[in-house]
Amino acid sequence: MYKWIVIGGGIQGSCVASRLLEEKKAEVKDVLIIDPHKQPLERWRTITEKIEMKYLRSPLVHHLHTDPYSLKKYSSENNYASSLKGQYQRPRLDMFNQHSMDLLEETGVMECWLQGVVNGLSWTEQRWKVCIADGRCFFSERVVLAMGVNHTPHYPSWIDSYKDHKAINHVFEMDSSLPETGDVIVVGGGMTAAHLAYALTQKESIHSVTMVKRHPLRVHHFDSDPGWLGPKYLNKYHKLTSYKERRLVIQEARNRGSITRDLYLKLLKQKRAGRLDIHTGCIQKIREDTDGSMQLFMENEAKLEGTAILLATGPAIAMPGKEWLDPLIEQMQLPCAPCGFPIVPKSLEWKNGLFVAGALAELEIGPASRNIAGARKAAERILQFA
Template identity: 90%
Template sequence: MYKWIVIGGGIQGSCVASRLLEEKKAERKDLLIIDSHKQPLERWRAVTGKIEMEYLRSPLVHHLHTDPYSLKKYSSVNNYASGFKGRYQRPRLDMFNQHSLDLLEETGVMECWLQGEVNGLKWTEQGWEVCTKDGRCFFSERVVLAMGVNHTPHYPSWAEKYRDNKALVHVFEMDSRLPDTGDVIVIGGGMTAAHLAYALTQKESIHSVTLVKRHPLRIHHFDSDPGWLGPKYLNKYHKLTSYKERRETIQKARNRGSITRDLYLKLLK
């Protein structure tokens, strides 16, 4: 019987697990993290590596550690050159990733790791029963769902009939290989599409890259207003008791399909 089971070992799941251990809310024997990959952040690292992202969109205080300035100290101690970029000091991706993995090793998250795919969750007299595809079942007092939204790539209806065509690939498919020659069309207008389009233009074997999007490029520093980091917006949000209203508020607050100004300038070139 576990006290906590975290389903998903990406950024959110790993952050929750690390925080539970770091703040002594759970011992290692009381915590189980179930993820389909062998290591934490594996999908995150694969996708960001695939689109050749160099710097994160978020500022230096956004990371997995409880100390807001932990990443800044980490950069200094490990002598990272150009560890941060711009007015908001956005961190280098490789530095952020290594800082995260070092923290997860330090807090003992890997000792709680189980590679598997959850396909069942139900409430019983013993607590929550979590079952995996290979038939294993575990019981826990509490369960955290941290599966993310990228495990099942979204294909628009007009693209469904071409899914078996190897010339059509989705960036969120782990085993997909991105084009390395010829003419390429990138469909999308957000950070992922913009990073990918720029990365493809840097390859000599790519003849042309066309970015197709539904709207003009939207420029925002972050994917939501910085006021959401503190009481300016959160005080009102915390008064909402309906989870449906909370979700609607979150959806409205997001700057969906937007990109940073420096990425916009790269695309212009």
């Protein structure tokens, strides 16, 4: 039996697991990390590489190591050129990734890894039972639910009848790839869409790139105000006893569909150079033309055509792990908010050593819960109270 099972090996789960091992709260033999992918952070690294992201949106001190200045030291020790960008010292993505993987190797996270898809969780005989799709089950004193939200892409309703069309891909699908030629339409207005559109304009073999979004480009340094990382906003937030109100605050606090100023300027430069078209408005329907190209019909009666459509429309709005968490919630009468997400105390312990991180912890951690900073906060809380 394990002392800890961490479900999910992305940013959240890897941060918690590495802290458990680094701070000697557990030995390697006592920890099991279950994730659908072969290695830690695989989904994160695949998607960010696909859209050719160069720098993180978050600042230098947000990473997986306990020491906030670890990444800065790592940059100097390994002689990374142009390692930081802008006034907030945003780190190079490749440096952040290598720093993370080195840490996970050093702390022993790699030795705790199990590739598998969790499909069952239950409390039995005073311990947790975690089952995976191949039929195996594992027992543990404690479990951390650290599943990410990006495993289920959001497909807009207008694309339903063409969802499986070969010319249409969602960037969050792990096996999707970028087209090498033709006229490409990118749907979305946030960081993923902006990086994707810009990357495509750099490819000489791509004939044209069109970015379609529902709203004008929104420019913000971060996806939520830094005040949400400390008492400036969180003191008032934690006084809210209505979880319906907390959900509304989270929704309003997140700068959803926004991009950084430097990326905004890059897009405008490509637009002025004639390498990028930008359209704002809602898509009403889609149709395949006789020549195989795809046609998008806009609410303003405009019509856009492309040989490929790339969706950067984010994750589906759903609680991660819902299909196997719902029976557990009913069985153990676990407290949930009207939105269906866990109600947990400061310790992030839902019940009997069952902890949450990431999206599942956001009603306690706040708007930054899904980010790297949120992963650090969750790890600190879990280690403090476990």
